[in-house]
Amino acid sequence: MTHFSALNRYLPALTLLMLLPAWEVICRSFDVPAYLFPSPSLIFESFMEVEPARWLEHLWATLRVALLGFGLSLMISIPLAMLMVNSQYLSKTLYPFLVIVQSTPVVAIAPLLITMFGSGEAPRLAITCLITFFPLVVSAMTGMLATPPELIDLSRSLRAPRYKEVLAIRLPYSLPHIFSGMKVAITLSIIGAVVAEFVAAEQGLGYFIQFSTSFFKVPQAFAALIFLSLISLALFKLVHWIQSYFFGWTLTKGKA
Amino acid sequence: MQPYVSLKNVSHSYPTDKGKSVLALQNVSFDIEKHQFVAVVGPSGCGKSTLLRLLSGLMMPTEGQVNIFGTAVTEPRDEIGIVFQQPTLLPWLNVTENVVFPVKHKTGRVSSQTRSQAQKMIEMVGLADFAKRMPNELSGGMQQRVGIARALLMDPEILIMDEPFSALDALTREEMGFELLRIWNESPKTVLFITHSITEAVLLADKVLIMSPRPGRLSAQIDIQLPRPRSAETIHDPAFATYASEIRQHIYHPHKAGEDSKASVTAINKKLVNL
Numbered sequence: 001m002t003h004f005s006a007l008n009r010y011l012p013a014l015t016l017l018m019l020l021p022a023w024e025v026i027c028r029s030f031d032v033p034a035y036l037f038p039s040p041s042l043i044f045e046s047f048m049e050v051e052p053a054r055w056l057e058h059l060w061a062t063l064r065v066a067l068l069g070f071g072l073s074l075m076i077s078i079p080l081a082m083l084m085v086n087s088q089y090l091s092k093t094l095y096p097f098l099v100i101v102q103s104t105p106v107v108a109i110a111p112l113l114i115t116m117f118g119s120g121e122a123p124r125l126a127i128t129c130l131i132t133f134f135p136l137v138v139s140a141m142t143g144m145l146a147t148p149p150e151l152i153d154l155s156r157s158l159r160a161p162r163y164k165e166v167l168a169i170r171l172p173y174s175l176p177h178i179f180s181g182m183k184v185a186i187t188l189s190i191i192g193a194v195v196a197e198f199v200a201a202e203q204g205l206g207y208f209i210q211f212s213t214s215f216f217k218v219p220q221a222f223a224a225l226i227f228l229s230l231i232s233l234a235l236f237k238l239v240h241w242i243q244s245y246f247f248g249w250t251l252t253k254g255k256a
Numbered sequence: 257m258q259p260y261v262s263l264k265n266v267s268h269s270y271p272t273d274k275g276k277s278v279l280a281l282q283n284v285s286f287d288i289e290k291h292q293f294v295a296v297v298g299p300s301g302c303g304k305s306t307l308l309r310l311l312s313g314l315m316m317p318t319e320g321q322v323n324i325f326g327t328a329v330t331e332p333r334d335e336i337g338i339v340f341q342q343p344t345l346l347p348w349l350n351v352t353e354n355v356v357f358p359v360k361h362k363t364g365r366v367s368s369q370t371r372s373q374a375q376k377m378i379e380m381v382g383l384a385d386f387a388k389r390m391p392n393e394l395s396g397g398m399q400q401r402v403g404i405a406r407a408l409l410m411d412p413e414i415l416i417m418d419e420p421f422s423a424l425d426a427l428t429r430e431e432m433g434f435e436l437l438r439i440w441n442e443s444p445k446t447v448l449f450i451t452h453s454i455t456e457a458v459l460l461a462d463k464v465l466i467m468s469p470r471p472g473r474l475s476a477q478i479d480i481q482l483p484r485p486r487s488a489e490t491i492h493d494p495a496f497a498t499y500a501s502e503i504r505q506h507i508y509h510p511h512k513a514g515e516d517s518k519a520s521v522t523a524i525n526k527k528l529v530n531l
């Protein structure tokens with residue numbers, strides 16, 4: 001049983017490891033040009049060509065924007081969801097706006113935001129915030145509205161003020177939903193940061209990819225791409241870890 | 257003298273999506289005396305939970321008056337402890353924290369005195385070994401018992417229970433019933449006990465209210481004058497069977513449940529009083 005689950009756990013990594021030689025062999029035997037689809041060994045070589053300090057610089061720039069944007073988004077979206085759940089009027093007026101903003105492609109808004117906010121960090125944060133906002137608001141609202149009416153009755157039978165009903169009952173009850181939203185949003189935050197860097201930046205993995213491809217250094221761009229996937233994956237895992245470590249009850253399917 | 261709890265011509269209808277409304281209770285009137293144990297029986301959907309929500313002040317009746325201590329109920333009050341039909345536990349709090357939750361939610365803090373009282377209540381419902389467990393680690397019946405401990409924590413003057421034993425097995429159910437009677441005896445309180453079980457109603461209550469469905473009306477009130485303290489032996493009392501069959505008559509044949517059985521109950525009540 002145990003070795004079986006261990007196999008399950010490492011299966012994705014194993015598959016990847018087995019795909020690498022195949023990829024290498026195909027690239028070499030068909031002479032695929034490096035500027036179209038570089039082989040793993042070439043990607044690795046170009047990865048080594050760039051100094052570790054510069055990699056770290058780019059990586060940190062992207063990660064910083066992604067995390068700050070995500071954090072900002074979280075700080076705005078959860079209170080907003082609480083307000084919207086509390087007031088029918090507010091949710092009726094705001095919700096359509098949120099949907100409109102969500103259905104406008106962020107990639108299309110990005111250049112506009114940059115002309116508005118200048119080329120500093122602010123527009124990049126705004127873009128990341130914008131792209132992560134919707135899943136967070138929607139998941140928080142769904143969770144809060146899914147609170148069993150009996151729990152609300154319990155709160156009302158104690159004549160507890162409305163804000164306590166939201167803070168002490170609806171908010172914790174929505175945590176499983178919020179965590180699902182956060183898992184979606186955290187990976188979107190990397191996308192947001194990269195999109196912002198495509199439009200205007202002097203640093204970051206997105207910028208690095210654009211810069212590399214414009215000089216036909218495709219293997220380098222691939223190396224950056226792999227970095228991006230790894231960060232996304234790591235952030236996703238981090239959210240999951242925080243959930244299971246501090247909020248374990250949100251993961252157990254219970255009758256309560 | 258004013259009755260302790262009274263409903264006068266209470267009707268309640270719920271609004272529905274299409275602008276229509278569902279009449280859940282129609283013209284219900286009854287009184288409960290201080291420290292009386294009243295059971296409510298009736299088929300599913302006859303408005304028992306609606307009754308609970310009206311009495312506990314969670315909603316106002318569309319017609320009629322609900323009075324407690326002689327004044328109209330306009331909002332929930334501190335003297336009432338409620339056991340909801342669903343075990344409404346907070347999934348992020350362990351058993352002890354769930355039991356003290358009402359106090360914490362209301363006042364923001366929990367005294368050590370309240371905590372030791374909570375410990376006692378948890379022991380009383382037989383969950384001493386589970387005090388630190390989370391709700392999703394408990395069975396449905398255990399969750400219900402946590403709900404009972406929570407309602408009893410502040411020793412409320414009025415206790416309203418909505419099918420509190422429905423998820424328990426027959427044995428635990430009986431045991432919990434007698435435990436409830438013991439608590440009621442020790443610190444007397446006025447109890448409204450909603451149940452599907454006729455046996456349970458007769459075994460526990462001073463008075464049984466029988467409700468008929470759609471729209472929910474009160475079809476009969478029967479005084480149960482079996483001697484107290486009651487025990488498992490009470491079931492073998494011939495009067496017990498008479499009460500039970502009388503109630504059954506009212507539920508299944510409301511129009512036929514006429515003079516015969518009423519006469520027999522009256523006769524039994526007289527006999528019991530004379531004893």
Ligand SMILES: Nc1ncnc2c1ncn2[C@@H]1O[C@H](COP(=O)(O)OP(=O)(O)OP(=O)(O)O)[C@@H](O)[C@H]1O
Pocket residue numbers: 270271272278279280299300301302303304305306307341
């Ligand atoms: N919130 C609501 N909105 C609309 N109708 C409702 C609502 N709550 C209850 N009803 C209706 O009122 C009637 C009585 O419901 P209630 O929950 O009081 O029944 P009950 O006697 O407690 O049933 P059960 O034994 O199944 O718990 C039912 O017909 C139900 O459909």
Ligand SMILES: [Mg+2]
Pocket residue numbers: 304305306341418
């Ligand atoms: Mg009910």
